[in-house]
Amino acid sequence: MTANPTRRQFIKASGATAATVSLSQIAWSESKNDQITLAILGLNGRGRYLAAQFSPLDGVEIAAIADPDSRLLNERAMEIEVLSGKKPDTVQDFRTLLDRKDIDAVVVATPDHWHALATIWACEASKDVYVEKPASHNLLEGKMMIEAAKRNNRVVQVGTQRRSAPFLAEAKEYIESGKLGDIGMARVWYMSNRPSIGKKNDSPTPEGVDYDLWLGPAPKSPFNENRFHYEWHWNWDYGTGELGNNGIHGLDMVRALLDIDLPNRVTSGGGLRMYDDDRIAPDIQISTWEYPNLSVVWEHRQRGGGTLYGKSFGVALYGSEEILVSGGSDWEVHRGKEVETHKGNNGMGEHVLNFLDCVRTRKTPNASIEQGHLSTSLCHTGNIAYRLRANLEFDPEKQQFTGNDDANALLGRDYRSPYTPPEGLV
Structure with a gap:
């Protein structure tokens, strides 16, 4: 990818389809008070794909992205800017984002072993969560995620998009x-x-990675x-x-x-x-x-x-x-x-819109954490x-x-x- 990718180049590279991007045309018009501000946690694979789903949508702003591999951050931020017109803040440690009052929800696209903790900590910080599949790394974590969502009155959608x-x-x-x-x-x-x-043998940690x-x-x-x-x-x-x-x-x-x-x-x-x-x-x-x-x-x-x-x-x-x-x-x-x-179709576009709708209305999402856990x-x-x-x-x-x-x-x-x-x- 070039240093300054075009919108078309990013859509192609990220796997987003024209149908996905056109969701911005069918999403409802939002007032300023209805805008949802997101942070994306994890950017190497699925997080990059999800950035392409959320970025073009009306009423959505990706305010920040986080990944322990800082080598990814600048390029991903530019890709989001191409689709949304605004470049997000970048950090290595997502925990620094949880106290930000301007962030309404987080998208957890980390490796599996981080899914539960990131979701739980986000719920405890009064953020709604879209967490990729599988919901958790082990069964007990799923039960903890359910409890964290309930006691904090949070919307948690799991990325099993065919539910939508x-x-x-x-x-x-x-x-x-x-x-x-x-x-x-x-x-x-x-x-x-x-x-x-x-x-492969063990090796020194690459520069820019908080291992x-x-x-x-x-x-x-x-x-x-x-x-x-x-x-x-x-x-x-x-x-x-x-x-x-x-x-x-x-x-x-x-x-x-x-x-x-x-x-x-x-x-x-x-x-x-x-x-x-x-x-x-x-x-x-x-x-x-x-x-x-x-x-x-x-x-x-x-x-x-x-x-x-x-x-x-x-x-x-x-x-x-x-x-x-x-x-x-x-x-x-x-x-x-x-x-x-x-x-x-596989329901990806509908699933993203369902999550955003539930953040606004406080309804139960199609792939709730309870169903995702089971x-x-x-x-x-x-x-x-x-x-x-x-x-x-x-x-x-x-x-x-x-x-x-x-x-x-x-x-x-x-x-x-x-x-x-x-x-x-x-």
Whole structure:
């Protein structure tokens, strides 16, 4: 990207579509009192994308951005200026922004291990929050996030955007018509062809990176490129594997479509079978959550690609009469060899507008922290079953495993001082 990117160049580089940017044309006209001032926390990947969603909207100002990697700040600030006409303030430590009275809400697009603390601290500072998926790094954090939002009367929207997609509402209405018949199984998959991350030695922290801040609540460790930008996904100290990275979207769709909460039993298998590199989270994983009358199955592989029903990512609900399939922006009904297709979009634009509307009206957002926590908990329980190689019984009311102390120990984490949750949360 050039030093002074044009609006067109940034839209292309950030992955924003013309349809996304045109949301500024359909957003309602706001009075000065209705303007929402945002700060974006985390700017390397998803944060950059979300900046492109929020920046062009009428009634929205991105006043500040924060990232421990200061090398990102100036370029991202210029990109936001191209879209919005105003350059935001830049800081490394987002905590310095929480006391600013002019900031109404924050967008949390950090690595997973920072999602909960950033959200909780923002709620405690009377800020509303849009937090990327997965909602949390562990199950207990999700419960703390719910409590923090409730006790501070905060709007918290989780970035599972298909909750706002019209196609999902259409598919749900079709399911409720009974035409699928009895649904006994749901399947979610993600088949990719990720390159190997290789093996890298620890190295000096790059100039401009506050690595202690980046680590936050995670254990102290030397800098390593394979535990930093993006590759943190595959290390349990910071990420939640492919299940938390992409599985969360499909599992959330299943929960929304079938009105289910948490399971009674979970199993998971797989391993590191595709590459010999620095990954710790599996490159192949199959997880199953058992409900009284339903089995939910997740599968992913990170090499070789492939599709099911012609889709590399998707959800299938198997009814006694028909099968409903979605690739995340559409839905299809399969009746033998006959396929009925309904097009749509992934709901990103609608999701952003829903969050802004709820900030103004104090309504419950489409992907509330309560719903985001339940969907994310499927990811956490699946990963725990994988890590322990265990068939685990789960109590959905207590949200803990039955008769397995090792599994329950993985429901939370030890926090490295001073990066700790406030006292008094669940």
